[in-house]
Amino acid sequence: MSERKTTRFAVLEAERVVKVHEREIPALKADEVLIKNGACNICTTDYGQYTGARKNLMFPMAWGHEFAGTIVDMGSDVKEFEVGEMVGIGYDNCGECEFCKKGLTSECVTLGAGRNKLSPDGYHGGFGCSEYVIKPYRSLFKLNQNMDPSEAAFVEPVGTVCQGIRKLRVQQGEKIVVIGAGTMGVLNALVAKAEGCEVMITEMMDKKIEVAKELGLNVVDVKEKDPVEAVKEWTDGRGVDAVILAVGVTAANDQALEMIKRLHGRILMFAAGYPAPELHVDSNLIHYRKMELIGTFSADKCDFERAAELMREKKIDLSKLVEAKYKLDDVEQAFEAAIVPGAYRVSVVFD
Ligand SMILES: [Zn+2]
Ligand SMILES: [Zn+2]
Incomplete structure (x- = not known):
């Protein structure tokens, strides 16, 4: 006692x-x-x-x-x-x-x-x-x-990221963009990398760009380069397999829709925003492009277990x-x- x-x-x-x-x-x-x-x-x-x-x-x-x-x-x-x-x-x-x-x-x-x-x-x-x-x-x-x-x-914030990555069903070698290099954006990028994805992260604040670079992330400074253009160059015009929205603003949602590949692109709504952001997409587009819009929030037991495992094995810095x-x-x-x-x-x- x-x-x-x-x-x-x-x-x-x-x-x-x-x-x-x-x-x-x-x-x-x-x-x-x-x-x-x-x-x-x-x-x-x-x-x-x-x-x-x-x-x-x-x-x-x-x-x-x-x-x-x-x-x-x-x-x-x-x-x-x-x-x-x-x-x-x-x-x-x-x-x-x-x-x-x-x-x-x-x-x-x-x-x-x-x-x-x-x-x-x-x-x-x-x-x-x-x-x-x-x-x-x-x-x-x-x-x-x-x-x-x-x-x-x-463990808790990484657990919420692991739930998002699980729901996004990422596969080895997929190209993923994370929008926003705040704490949760960086965590999403690190976990996606640990799961075998190629990751690009976009950010406008110099301090966060610096940290993302120090962590070895492929970061786009959106003050210098249009992030949608950067994605096109990175993927030979095809677009990425998935985008993770780690900021909750309408402009980021619009970018995500332009960044995903023509068919089977997935977008993960990781962040909430206040006031609530809008998403400008009509349902025909979702239908014909077989697009997936995926929500995630909080974490389940298996996600915390994965988070703790990634941390124990030092897979994320x-x-x-x-x-x-x-x-x-x-x-x-x-x-x-x-x-x-x-x-x-x-x-x-x-x-
Ligand atoms: Zn928290
Ligand atoms: Zn219960």
Whole structure:
């Protein structure tokens, strides 16, 4: 049993107000694991609530869902893990409902309230940015012992990318364009490459272009070159097998339609946009060109497993996607760093 009785954690109290609170560590249920947190990264959703861009999330929010740490205690039913193991985190799921039984853990019936779920002590959220976190073992995925916790915290975002790549049914040697080299765009490009695709990524911000280059990606600076032209040259005029939209804007949607090959082209709508982007395509075009428009959101158990595997085997380099690290006491500065345009993941790290 862990010595610690209480844990400190970060709470979004209101727009632009994030503070550190303390609570008792609840007793472990039989299927639960106590994790000593290594790092919790600030996701777009988290800082969207901070800035007020996302109004559908409630306060006080014990935010944080991109984190990783070391197991320090376990309930009696947990057989798959050991104390001392480093784990990354996916989504909670009951393991018993009709969706979980089919492996569709992201559609688990117990997930209804999502991040707005209320704890008995009056907080919304999953307490991911906390020194100690309790999770059912079903939402944990094994990582390497010596992994940087800020990189290990990428299991969730990489899992969502793995779902998209799975739904896109990419095959070895296919040519894929990713539009947008933010954190999620780069992750999509890295995973597509790891799955054997040839990848081109398009971006306009110099900093992101630099990072994409450092990661060995084939990047098009759209300030210098029309991305549709670049794709035509790259494919001898044929167009690519698939486009992954990692930005949610109408102009990118229009480009994607011009980038795919004439027949059987696929477009993956990875990103949402606010306000909602439009897609200018008539259904005859989808019909005659046998086009596929594919949606993706969140991740299932198999996707987190693939993500953790890619991370364990070092098939994707996450080092460039950690923008900065802050201590829990400096969580307000961490949020201010996270909202700087072009920032990759800002990480709150624990001792
Ligand atoms: Zn996230
Ligand atoms: Zn379930």
